[in-house]
Amino acid sequence: MPSTYTAGGEYLTPTRIHADRAAGRLEIDWADGHRTVYETVTLRWLCPCAYCRGEAGEPGWLDTAPTLTPDQTRLVDVQLVGTYAIAPTWGDGHHTGYYTFEQLRENCPCPECEARRVARAAMER
Numbered sequence: 001m002p003s004t005y006t007a008g009g010e011y012l013t014p015t016r017i018h019a020d021r022a023a024g025r026l027e028i029d030w031a032d033g034h035r036t037v038y039e040t041v042t043l044r045w046l047c048p049c050a051y052c053r054g055e056a057g058e059p060g061w062l063d064t065a066p067t068l069t070p071d072q073t074r075l076v077d078v079q080l081v082g083t084y085a086i087a088p089t090w091g092d093g094h095h096t097g098y099y100t101f102e103q104l105r106e107n108c109p110c111p112e113c114e115a116r117r118v119a120r121a122a123m124e125r
């Protein structure tokens with residue numbers, strides 16, 4: 001997913017990734033000073049794996065709008081994948097979703113990033 005916004009590596013370089021299991025949040029600090037905080041439920045819905053998203057034109061599990069159980073939105077662990085992604089492990093054992101740093105930054109739920117996405121969508125129309 002190319003984006004002029006993400007030109008320049010500091011936007012996509014996490015300096016700190018912190019899974020706050022008690023609060024049910026994942027916090028990411030970026031090298032440009034931005035902070036991204038995901039509720040784990042939001043993060044679970046973004047799972048990019050083939051099972052959740054589907055492949056070859058087939059809908060994935062999340063496309064069926066399932067009711068997520070507390071286990072399925074409980075963050076158990078977060079592994080770093082190389083230098084480009086993280087792989088969360090969920091309470092139901094699901095761990096096949098590799099969330100790239102670009103995806104995590106692009107989908108940052110903070111008001112500032114939300115406004116940026118709205119502005120960009122308007123420009124592309």
Ligand SMILES: [Zn+2]
Nearest residue numbers: 047049052097
């Ligand atoms: Zn998945």
Ligand SMILES: [Zn+2]
Nearest residue numbers: 108110112113
């Ligand atoms: Zn943001």
